[in-house]
Amino acid sequence: MHALSCPFPIRQYPQVLLAHGGGGKLMQDLINKMFTHAFGPRPESGLHDSTVLDLPVHKIAFTTDSFVVKPLFFPGGDIGTLAVNGTVNDLSMSGARPLYLSLSFIIEEGLSMESLWMVVRSVKKAADEAGVKIVTGDTKVVDRGKGDGLFINTSGIGIIEHGLSIVPANIREDDAVLINGDIGRHGIAIMAKREGLDFETTIESDCCALNGVVESLIKAGIKVHCMRDLTRGGVASALNEIAKDAYKAVEIDEASVPVDEQVASACAIMGFDPLYVANEGRFIAFVPESQSSNALEILQAHPLGRGACRIGRVLPENGGLVTLKSVIGARRILDMISGEQLPRIC
Amino acid sequence: MHALSCPFPIRQYPQVLLAHGGGGKLMQDLINKMFTHAFGPRPESGLHDSTVLDLPVHKIAFTTDSFVVKPLFFPGGDIGTLAVNGTVNDLSMSGARPLYLSLSFIIEEGLSMESLWMVVRSVKKAADEAGVKIVTGDTKVVDRGKGDGLFINTSGIGIIEHGLSIVPANIREDDAVLINGDIGRHGIAIMAKREGLDFETTIESDCCALNGVVESLIKAGIKVHCMRDLTRGGVASALNEIAKDAYKAVEIDEASVPVDEQVASACAIMGFDPLYVANEGRFIAFVPESQSSNALEILQAHPLGRGACRIGRVLPENGGLVTLKSVIGARRILDMISGEQLPRIC
Numbered sequence: 118m119h120a121l122s123c124p125f126p127i128r129q130y131p132q133v134l135l136a137h138g139g140g141g142k143l144m145q146d147l148i149n150k151m152f153t154h155a156f157g158p159r160p161e162s163g164l165h166d167s168t169v170l171d172l173p174v175h176k177i178a179f180t181t182d183s184f185v186v187k188p189l190f191f192p193g194g195d196i197g198t199l200a201v202n203g204t205v206n207d208l209s210m211s212g213a214r215p216l217y218l219s220l221s222f223i224i225e226e227g228l229s230m231e232s233l234w235m236v237v238r239s240v241k242k243a244a245d246e247a248g249v250k251i252v253t254g255d256t257k258v259v260d261r262g263k264g265d266g267l268f269i270n271t272s273g274i275g276i277i278e279h280g281l282s283i284v285p286a287n288i289r290e291d292d293a294v295l296i297n298g299d300i301g302r303h304g305i306a307i308m309a310k311r312e313g314l315d316f317e318t319t320i321e322s323d324c325c326a327l328n329g330v331v332e333s334l335i336k337a338g339i340k341v342h343c344m345r346d347l348t349r350g351g352v353a354s355a356l357n358e359i360a361k362d363a364y365k366a367v368e369i370d371e372a373s374v375p376v377d378e379q380v381a382s383a384c385a386i387m388g389f390d391p392l393y394v395a396n397e398g399r400f401i402a403f404v405p406e407s408q409s410s411n412a413l414e415i416l417q418a419h420p421l422g423r424g425a426c427r428i429g430r431v432l433p434e435n436g437g438l439v440t441l442k443s444v445i446g447a448r449r450i451l452d453m454i455s456g457e458q459l460p461r462i463c
Numbered sequence: 464m465h466a467l468s469c470p471f472p473i474r475q476y477p478q479v480l481l482a483h484g485g486g487g488k489l490m491q492d493l494i495n496k497m498f499t500h501a502f503g504p505r506p507e508s509g510l511h512d513s514t515v516l517d518l519p520v521h522k523i524a525f526t527t528d529s530f531v532v533k534p535l536f537f538p539g540g541d542i543g544t545l546a547v548n549g550t551v552n553d554l555s556m557s558g559a560r561p562l563y564l565s566l567s568f569i570i571e572e573g574l575s576m577e578s579l580w581m582v583v584r585s586v587k588k589a590a591d592e593a594g595v596k597i598v599t600g601d602t603k604v605v606d607r608g609k610g611d612g613l614f615i616n617t618s619g620i621g622i623i624e625h626g627l628s629i630v631p632a633n634i635r636e637d638d639a640v641l642i643n644g645d646i647g648r649h650g651i652a653i654m655a656k657r658e659g660l661d662f663e664t665t666i667e668s669d670c671c672a673l674n675g676v677v678e679s680l681i682k683a684g685i686k687v688h689c690m691r692d693l694t695r696g697g698v699a700s701a702l703n704e705i706a707k708d709a710y711k712a713v714e715i716d717e718a719s720v721p722v723d724e725q726v727a728s729a730c731a732i733m734g735f736d737p738l739y740v741a742n743e744g745r746f747i748a749f750v751p752e753s754q755s756s757n758a759l760e761i762l763q764a765h766p767l768g769r770g771a772c773r774i775g776r777v778l779p780e781n782g783g784l785v786t787l788k789s790v791i792g793a794r795r796i797l798d799m800i801s802g803e804q805l806p807r808i809c
Contacts, residue, residue, distance in 0.1 A: 136802025349486025456482025
């Protein structure tokens with residue numbers, strides 16, 4: 118794929134025109150020579166507006182996500198990588214095996230065709246790595262000044278092959294809260310690039326597909342009670358959402374939450390709390406205390422869980438409060454933030 | 464629903480803020496008090512990023528569509544109506560029964576909260592009318608000047624309960640080409656509103672959900688060979704796409720293509736050919752000649768097919784050419800246009 122050149126005549130059309138979204142010949146050309154070239158023909162030939170899929174089971178997960186990240190390209194990925202992995206991860210968090218994605222572009226007139234092709238290649242690479250297929254799509258072009266280069270929507274379908282119910286309502290007193298690695302890389306990578314900040318080494322986004330590491334937990338028989346990927350709002354928001362949905366109290370041990378030194382310095386400089394900074398390849402799992410050591414070993418044995426550790430537990434109290442036991446032993450409430458620290462992070 | 468007031472405090476937040484897409488409290492508030500209020504709780508309570516669905520069959524149709532129509536509100540509908548019906552119709556064209564939609568908003572900071580609520584109500588109303596459920600969603604806000612009020616993506620899942628293969632490859636010599644009504648209303652309604660043109664009476668968009676009328680054909684035993692809704696590029700583009708995919712020649716009788724008088728005048732004034740103007744509630748069906756009268760009766764008996772008629776047929780020749788027999792009897796090639804007549808029509 119990477120060696121492939123693009124059969125769409127990029128030199129002839131160095132920028133995306135309004136007509137590339139107009140439903141005529143130019144749009145057909147873009148779809149056939151760039152998108153279909155990258156993603157292959159649709160599953161059932163000749164289909165147009167929708168795709169027919171034969172699923173092996175009746176129980177599926179369905180999700181949608183729009184991506185408006187700025188800038189489009191950042192250390193560790195781009196909007197295409199993000200669009201695939203974000204939706205794959207949303208499906209994975211319910212324990213589904215992601216199979217099919219849709220891909221919808223909203224392009225601003227004037228976007229360089231080379232950028233579009235780079236994103237298409239990233240989508241293809243990320244989809245291949247995650248083992249999902251792009252099966253249907255849509256292309257719209259908006260006039261110059263009415264978009265911001267490129268927005269992408271991906272929706273996804275996954276199949277559920279296990280009998281677990283992986284939802285907040287299922288977390289139990291004493292459940293261990295595990296995380297698969299250090300936090301804050303994605304948010305800081307985006308922010309540093311956007312603001313032109315230079316650190317000693319480049320902080321890369323942690324953007325990746327989590328379906329493999331999640332599958333390793335479930336296949337090993339870990340009775341996962343709840344999972345969530347730590348995107349907008351970071352680990353603090355995810356914990357708050359789950360605790361509130363479950364009406365249970367959760368306690369986090371601050372010292373045990375892994376933060377890379379560079380990320381910590383960047384957060385200090387920019388005034389961010391890493392607990393609220395977005396990630397794109399990190400998730401928390403609530404597992405029964407009795408299985409927590411086993412689960413941790415499984416995570417650590419996976420390339421995307423090498424930095425896994427236990428960061429907290431579910432308390433006996435009700436009420437949905439998340440508390441943080443600080444490094445010096447003090448306890449404070451870890452609340453949800455009102456807005457956001459970093460806009461347009463995904 | 465229409466009588467319902469919105470529990471989200473619109474007065475307190477008369478405009479959408481960046482923070483309403485930030486993953487924090489404000490976003491949760493908007494989701495819970497506006498979106499969940501309108502669309503109801505997700506099918507399995509407590510789920511976050513994706514929704515778990517139990518399907519009655521294994522064979523499904525899956526589709527995606529982003530909507531960037533300008534203006535957001537137009538005679539006969541708005542971007543919300545369009546976003547539901549567009550995706551419902553894409554599913555219907557493969558003969559699927561649409562069941563579930565995702566709904567993803569990309570909102571420009573500063574959009575009036577009242578407009579958002581109006582769109583949400585339209586989405587709900589259109590979904591109810593089409594018999595589909597909004598089961599998962601996403602909300603992003605982009606900074607002022609980086610969007611255009613509101614873009615919507617809907618993706619959809621439908622189930623296929625029949626044994627037909629409704630694809631271009633299935634059209635046969637002598638198949639009749641039927642249409643369910645007059646053409647060009649949607650495109651002209653948008654354009655007139657956008658350009659501030661006044662006609663004697665207001666031309667309304669034909670935007671509607673076609674699943675009911677399609678179902679009536681299939682349930683009556685009509686062996687539909689191919690269908691397509693006539694959106695961007697109009698009837699001419701749809702015919703060209705099908706003819707090319709099938710490598711068959713199709714002939715259309717110009718005099719038989721219904722165009723409302725007002726729409727025809729508007730097209731003449733603006734220099735548009737109605738055959739290329741977008742529709743949002745019209746489709747063509749290729750049916751066996753032997754069933755064409757029966758199919759036409761079924762269409763005409765349905766409220767959305769009262770203006771149905773036969774507009775052409777499949778010729779014995781190969782090659783994918785669409786020809787038009789003009790009113791005076793001349794034959795000309797009806798080609799695909801290169802770009803578009805009307806940008807941002809859907």
